[in-house]
Amino acid sequence: MDTDPDIKNYRERWKAVEEIERQELRAMSIEKHWKQINNLARFAIENGLIRGDDDGEMDVFLRWAKLKGAG
Numbered sequence: 254m255d256t257d258p259d260i261k262n263y264r265e266r267w268k269a270v271e272e273i274e275r276q277e278l279r280a281m282s283i284e285k286h287w288k289q290i291n292n293l294a295r296f297a298i299e300n301g302l303i304r305g306d307d308d309g310e311m312d313v314f315l316r317w318a319k320l321k322g323a324g
Contacts, residue, residue, distance in 0.1 A: 297303075
């Protein structure tokens with residue numbers, strides 16, 4: 254796969270970071286999760302970030318599901 258030790262070390266470091274983030278999320282209380290979601294929603298509203306009615310996102314999900322099923 255990766256013959257360059259720098260690339261291997263880089264990927265291993267990011268895998269370690271990802272695992273720490275997962276552990277932190279698992280340890281987080283539901284109240285803290287809820288507060289984070291509310292903060293994100295408040296930020297979006299205050300900054301005028303809105304979603305349109307339908308941007309074709311579901312079509313993309315369905316295509317991915319179909320491709321995954323075929324593989």
